[in-house]
Amino acid sequence: MSDFQSRVESERAYLLRYARLQLRDSHAAEDAVQETLLAALAGEAGFGGRSNLRTWLTGILKHKIIDAIRRSSREATAGSAEEFDALFDEKGHWLEMPSAWKDPDASLEQSQFFKTLEDCLARLPAKTAQAFMMREHLGLETDEICKELAVTSTHCWVLLYRARMALRLCLETNWFGK
Amino acid sequence: MLLSCKEVTHLVSEGHDRRLGVWQRVRVRLHLAICNGCTNFTRQLAFLRKAVAQLGQRTDR
Numbered sequence: 742m743s744d745f746q747s748r749v750e751s752e753r754a755y756l757l758r759y760a761r762l763q764l765r766d767s768h769a770a771e772d773a774v775q776e777t778l779l780a781a782l783a784g785e786a787g788f789g790g791r792s793n794l795r796t797w798l799t800g801i802l803k804h805k806i807i808d809a810i811r812r813s814s815r816e817a818t819a820g821s822a823e824e825f826d827a828l829f830d831e832k833g834h835w836l837e838m839p840s841a842w843k844d845p846d847a848s849l850e851q852s853q854f855f856k857t858l859e860d861c862l863a864r865l866p867a868k869t870a871q872a873f874m875m876r877e878h879l880g881l882e883t884d885e886i887c888k889e890l891a892v893t894s895t896h897c898w899v900l901l902y903r904a905r906m907a908l909r910l911c912l913e914t915n916w917f918g919k
Numbered sequence: 920m921l922l923s924c925k926e927v928t929h930l931v932s933e934g935h936d937r938r939l940g941v942w943q944r945v946r947v948r949l950h951l952a953i954c955n956g957c958t959n960f961t962r963q964l965a966f967l968r969k970a971v972a973q974l975g976q977r978t979d980r
Contacts, residue, residue: 825928829923829925832923833924833925833926835956838955838956838959839959839960840956842962842966845970846966848970849973854970855970855973858970858974876936877935877971877972878974878975883936897936898932898937901932901933901935901936902928902932902933905932905935905964906928906932909960909963909964909967912967
């Protein structure tokens with residue numbers, strides 16, 4: 742490892758902390774840092790000792806973070822339902838069958854339940870949450886929601902599917918106590 | 920002909936948002952008749968709808 746390589750490498754922990762602050766996803770943060778380090782090593786000449794190494798690396802990382810945010814918002818609006826495919830095996834059977842929730846209607850009498858539900862809603866991606874609330878809380882029809890969010894009706898159904906899958910899991914974990 | 924559980928979750932969710940075709944409804948019913956996991960899932964989505972409709976009326980209690 743050259744001197745430059747090891748100096749770059751020694752900034753990894755700092756860069757990772759920086760990236761994690763801005764990308765809530767630690768996997769995406771690691772990717773951004775990895776790309777930054779590779780770009781730095783490939784562009785050693787561009788550094789040329791002009792500025793502080795950390796400042797220079799952070800400058801590259803900022804661009805990588807912006808790319809990652811753009812990428813993830815594109816993915817979010819592309820509306821894949823695939824994030825929930827992990828619940829099923831390759832034939833589409835449940836890996837873990839949903840079991841019955843104990844007396845769910847009793848929960849509707851507890852304000853703590855609604856607090857949990859709100860917390861679960863707050864964890865949804867913004868557009869997913871908007872679509873879901875328009876549908877289930879405001880009772881709008883899907884075509885109105887699609888128009889409002891400027892998405893196709895298929896995409897609307899996917900957003901609503903993801904919201905329901907995420908909320909079901911969230912309630913199961915945080916309220917109905919698995 | 921037989922739907923998988925994954926397909927059923929999609930159709931049950933879509934059934935909350937649009938009227939499914941007759942054939943789709945029949946296939947979902949046939950699946951639910953023999954699958955406890957999807958039956959529980961279906962009840963949970965219906966409960967979710969009920970709970971979210973009441974949100975706000977209850978939180979200020």
